[in-house]
Amino acid sequence: MTAVEPPWALLAELTHACPLRCGYCSNPVRLIGRSVELGSGEWAEVFRQAGELGVVQTHLSGGEPLLRRDLPELVAAADTAGLHTQLVTSGVGLTERRLAGLVGAGLRGVQLSVQHAEPTAAERIAGAHSFAAKERAAGLIRAAGLPFGLNVVLHRGNLDAVEELIALGVAWGADRIELANTQYHGWAARNRAALLPEPGQVERARETVLRWRRRLDEPELVWVAPDLLTGTAKPCMGGWGRISLTVAPDGTVLPCPAAATLPGLDPPNVKDRRLAWIWRESTAFNAYRGESWMREPCRGCALRTTDFGGCRCQAYALTGDARNPDPACHHAPDHHLVPLRRTSTAATHRETPAETRREARREALMEPPGEPRREVRREAPVEPPGEVHRQAHREVLGEAHREAHREVLGEGGA
Amino acid sequence: MTWRPVLARTVALRHDRVRDTDLLLLPERVVVLHGRAGGVLRLCDGSRAVPEIVAVLSAAFPGAPVAAEVPEFLSALRKEGWLR
Numbered sequence: 001m002t003a004v005e006p007p008w009a010l011l012a013e014l015t016h017a018c019p020l021r022c023g024y025c026s027n028p029v030r031l032i033g034r035s036v037e038l039g040s041g042e043w044a045e046v047f048r049q050a051g052e053l054g055v056v057q058t059h060l061s062g063g064e065p066l067l068r069r070d071l072p073e074l075v076a077a078a079d080t081a082g083l084h085t086q087l088v089t090s091g092v093g094l095t096e097r098r099l100a101g102l103v104g105a106g107l108r109g110v111q112l113s114v115q116h117a118e119p120t121a122a123e124r125i126a127g128a129h130s131f132a133a134k135e136r137a138a139g140l141i142r143a144a145g146l147p148f149g150l151n152v153v154l155h156r157g158n159l160d161a162v163e164e165l166i167a168l169g170v171a172w173g174a175d176r177i178e179l180a181n182t183q184y185h186g187w188a189a190r191n192r193a194a195l196l197p198e199p200g201q202v203e204r205a206r207e208t209v210l211r212w213r214r215r216l217d218e219p220e221l222v223w224v225a226p227d228l229l230t231g232t233a234k235p236c237m238g239g240w241g242r243i244s245l246t247v248a249p250d251g252t253v254l255p256c257p258a259a260a261t262l263p264g265l266d267p268p269n270v271k272d273r274r275l276a277w278i279w280r281e282s283t284a285f286n287a288y289r290g291e292s293w294m295r296e297p298c299r300g301c302a303l304r305t306t307d308f309g310g311c312r313c314q315a316y317a318l319t320g321d322a323r324n325p326d327p328a329c330h331h332a333p334d335h336h337l338v339p340l341r342r343t344s345t346a347a348t349h350r351e352t353p354a355e356t357r358r359e360a361r362r363e364a365l366m367e368p369p370g371e372p373r374r375e376v377r378r379e380a381p382v383e384p385p386g387e388v389h390r391q392a393h394r395e396v397l398g399e400a401h402r403e404a405h406r407e408v409l410g411e412g413g414a
Numbered sequence: 415m416t417w418r419p420v421l422a423r424t425v426a427l428r429h430d431r432v433r434d435t436d437l438l439l440l441p442e443r444v445v446v447l448h449g450r451a452g453g454v455l456r457l458c459d460g461s462r463a464v465p466e467i468v469a470v471l472s473a474a475f476p477g478a479p480v481a482a483e484v485p486e487f488l489s490a491l492r493k494e495g496w497l498r
Contacts (some may be wrong), residue, residue: 006432008444054432057439084426084439108426109441147424149441175424176441217495222442 006054021127079106091137233310
């Protein structure tokens with residue numbers, strides 16, 4: 001293997017505690033308790049090592065990072081380490097004073113989550129009174145002049161409200177609105193039956209996004225496609241151990257926030273090892289790095305340099321073996337396991353046996369469509385899951401290598 | 415009105431010590447700048463018009479095709495929304 005390139009981005013899950021109860025939460029089903037969270041000094045050391053290693057951006061996330069009282073201290077430590085900091089928050093608990101303290105410490109941007117444009121629906125999805133707090137938070141972020149992203153995780157319960165959600169983002173003054181279809185890991189996998197879109201929902205939402213894009217240059221509208229529906233694997237994390245790393249609240253370091261579910265990964269911890277060793281040498285970070293682990297058809301596929309074989313966690317969740325091609329890909333032998341029918345083609349094509357199987361599967365999953373958050377509550381008696389941010393990261397990371405204007409000034413200016 | 419380029423509010427110009435290169439940091443994105451692109455952008459502080467930026471660079475790098483390349487570079491970044 002060639003030398004390992006340094007990482008660009010760090011997802012710092014400062015805590016798994018959160019005032020919200022979203023059923024699609026990206027935190028692991030086994031949440032990490034507050035008593036084993038890294039302390040301020042330990043996080044500062046993580047940021048320092050990350051900066052030395054080459055990380056330039058960090059998302060201070062959770063759970064709800066505002067639940068960390070030492071958040072200003074953590075922002076300052078990250079900023080001092082040369083990391084560009086973004087707070088990823090539900091907005092609950094963000095006051096003018098709190099935000100001023102964070103900006104003073106070096107905070108460079110905020111991503112605010114919203115669940116629906118209509119307060120009652122939003123709070124039903126979030127499982128908590130939160131809409132007024134979010135609206136207030138949006139105003140504070142704008143007033144502080146910080147770059148402001150609004151994040152929406154899309155699922156059956158809000159896909160039909162994309163029009164209103166974009167209008168909300170415009171009204172709240174967001175610079176960027178990310179509409180990310182649910183990725184079925186962790187809590188979202190557990191609550192999949194209640195979250196999976198109805199036929200046609202995704203297509204209509206996508207058309208709405210395209211219509212808004214034609215109308216407005218700003219805010220930037222980001223659509224994170226549902227890989228299960230498109231038949232195209234996502235370039236998960238921009239490649240395993242290639243762009244980004246995640247540090248969990250207890251110091252566990254993962255190539256992806258969902259990777260804790262993979263068997264035999266034996267993820268390292270910042271308490272035991274330096275981040276540079278973890279990134280370059282650890283078994284966990286080398287497990288699916290590069291291409292040597294790939295099986296057919298990925299191994300010989302032209303897409304392997306753009307999708308990196310897709311998502312390992314999804315391959316494991318659906319096939320039982322993380323080395324298999326991501327079933328989301330229509331080339332994958334296990335594509336029939338994808339629990340979502342491709343509605344755009346179903347109407348016009350005669351169903352193949354594979355499609356029929358897919359159909360049958362979906363029906364089975366539809367049984368009790370109850371409230372996802374209720375199940376979350378039952379399953380997480382200790383601590384509630386937090387907001388979802390991994391989609392955001394994927395996006396980041398996918399684009400992190402984007403190279404600009406080499407030819408324009410590379411030689412010319414010299 | 416004369417355009418006096420300045421980086422957009424959501425864009426930060428940063429030198430990357432580890433990779434020894436200049437970067438634009440955006441929410442969810444990193445743009446790697448090559449050659450002297452970073453130096454050009456450091457002149458984009460909202461006070462200088464494009465011809466002034468060209469003049470500064472021409473004086474600093476005599477013989478370089480600054481007039482041919484810099485305005486095009488700046489327009490390209492404006493189109494991306496990174497320069498205002």
